[in-house]
Amino acid sequence: MLRISKLTDYGTLILVHLASVAPNKPCPASEIAAGTGLALPTVQKVLKKLARGKLVVSSRGADGGYRLAREPDAIDAAEILDVLEGPLAITECSHDDSHCELESNCQVGGAWQKISRAIRAAMTEIRLSDLRNPPTEFPLRYTILSESGHLGRTDK
């Protein structure tokens, strides 16, 4: 139903890989490719994006490579999506600065925006360290909370 691109998926694999190697010495793209089973050119492409997005830092030259810019628990899923997918929102007009010609007739109003923001908030709480390792039972559960109580269950 909702979809992330393959590149984003690869990106998380790569980040998870980086999270599981020695954080001191940089890890070259070739090693990451070998470690993840992904094609080298693809890995290089994704790493460039990750570096531009400041999720990893690079060192050039011999003995160079990439390492995480921060601790795995200080990188969240929303950031990863932002860097690899761009700050695209769930619909065109979820952009804060977008102009929607239908706006005047648009009954939906800000509903998708709200949903989008809500999902984003949830993604912010998922950290790279949580993505690591097959979660045999990752007791993750989302609930819609509503002050007015008409959506889902309330907080107490």
Add this chain to the structure above:
Amino acid sequence: MLRISKLTDYGTLILVHLASVAPNKPCPASEIAAGTGLALPTVQKVLKKLARGKLVVSSRGADGGYRLAREPDAIDAAEILDVLEGPLAITECSHDDSHCELESNCQVGGAWQKISRAIRAAMTEIRLSDLRNPPTEFPLRYTILSESGHLGRTDK
């Protein structure tokens, strides 16, 4: 960051429109196009999908058209996405029956799957009736709850 297609967005507009007209007599596509400001051929295409997905029922012939298959509060956002986007999951291997060549090396394991399911669960609680009208303040909030407490805040 996450994205739904334009068609899906149109679909929700159309459904919301249908929810706001007399539920007894069918509403023809042309009228919906006029009411939403969308192009007729596009509206027709989306309506066909919605009909196949059993979210609307159609009557053919003169005085025909479409009406909601159920009450607006009995249609949820997850269904809408399923019908209009297909049952695509957040990643390729989120499909229950997919085979991922990387599986053996895949550190991420089922994380995206879990996230996907969680988002889906949340979407299930958002109903068509909630999408209606500009939500001036739609007090929607998602929270990640974790039994083990290492993700977000816990239930108590």
Add this chain to the structure above:
DNA sequence: AACAATAGGACTATTTTAGTCCAATATATG
């Protein structure tokens, strides 16, 4: 019979995504 609708699908154009490759630059080391 004539008209008003949907059904189904073909079709094209556009855009996005994936994936590869190359030339330039930076760095460590012998």
Add this chain to the structure above:
DNA sequence: CATATATTGGACTAAAATAGTCCTATTGTT
């Protein structure tokens, strides 16, 4: 300083998904 190792930036192509339009058949009403 020469060489090998890496990243950087961007160009480029191919493939796939998306958007949008249109045509023909069928169904139902009057």
